[in-house]
Amino acid sequence: MNIRKLACASALAFAVIQAPALAASGDVPAQQVNEALRAKLPENIRAAGKMVSVNNGSFPPYEIVTDTNAMTGASADLSEAIGQILGIKIEHASVSGLSALLSGIKSGRYQFAMGPVGDFKSRQEANDFVDYVREYxxxxxxxxxxxxxxxxxxxxxxxxxxxxxxxxxxxxxxxxxxxxxxxxxxxxxxxxxxxxxxxxxxxxxxxxxxxxxxxxxxxxxxxxxxxxxxxAVGKANGFQDLYQGAVVSKGSPLGEVLLGAIKELVANGTYDVIMKKWGLQNNMISDPGINLASQ
Structure with a gap:
């Protein structure tokens, strides 16, 4: 078995072992469709009834990709809840590396990445970031x-x-x-x-x-x-405020739609449930926003 397959097997095995305990720590409430947000979706997405979130492999505990390309983790739970709010299905696709992820969004092959992906001023030139966590x-x-x-x-x-x-x-x-x-x-x-x-x-x-x-x-x-x-915990390590979030192409109307859905999840307590379920309470932010990075 090569190192990549061994690594993925290790991650998947841990995910399987841990899933029952994590699930027991908090069920994710079902969401009601927000018709006002749904109406802001591009017509082609509403007609298709779905959109695709791209990832670049397992990024636990946010994204855990199985060998059948199924997804679990905090980002998967957030995606599912956002899909319910928007009245559509969110599917997941995997690519190799962050560059392929960003270029796939830019080309329109994928609608967004739930991530979270690091938000930096240099990246904001080609993308918008819907920031929902702070990282170290x-x-x-x-x-x-x-x-x-x-x-x-x-x-x-x-x-x-x-x-x-x-x-x-x-x-x-x-x-x-x-x-x-x-x-x-x-x-x-x-x-x-x-x-x-x-x-x-x-x-x-x-x-x-x-x-x-x-x-x-x-x-x-x-x-x-x-x-x-x-x-080196508790040190800057070359970074200042490091926000991370979902990624859409620059100027995409999906940015405001995703932000609205995430803010609804914050307001109704679902964001809190999901983040604590996956042990991410120290990464929560109270006021998600677009392009929060200052550097």
Missing amino acids: VVFAVQKGNPKGINSLDEACGNRIAVMSGGSAERVIKAQAEKCAAEGKPALEVQSFTDQPTSILAVRSKRSDAFFSSQAPLTYFVQQAGGELELA
């Missing part, structure tokens, strides 16, 4: 943190795994240049297409750390049987 970026390291990676500066001299095309990759590549400029040991950037493959690289000791969003890293650390822990 930290390291997942081997138990005991043998390399002593407690900050971004201490990543020098280590092999750091990141997801290809993501904001963490941009920051860690800049740090690699800084390490070189300061004459410190070289930082080796190891880019992977998905979260499970990245975390497996750390577990197999081919990488010294995985630099990524705290929420999914917490999830993976919990499944690692004591092999891993988080490091």
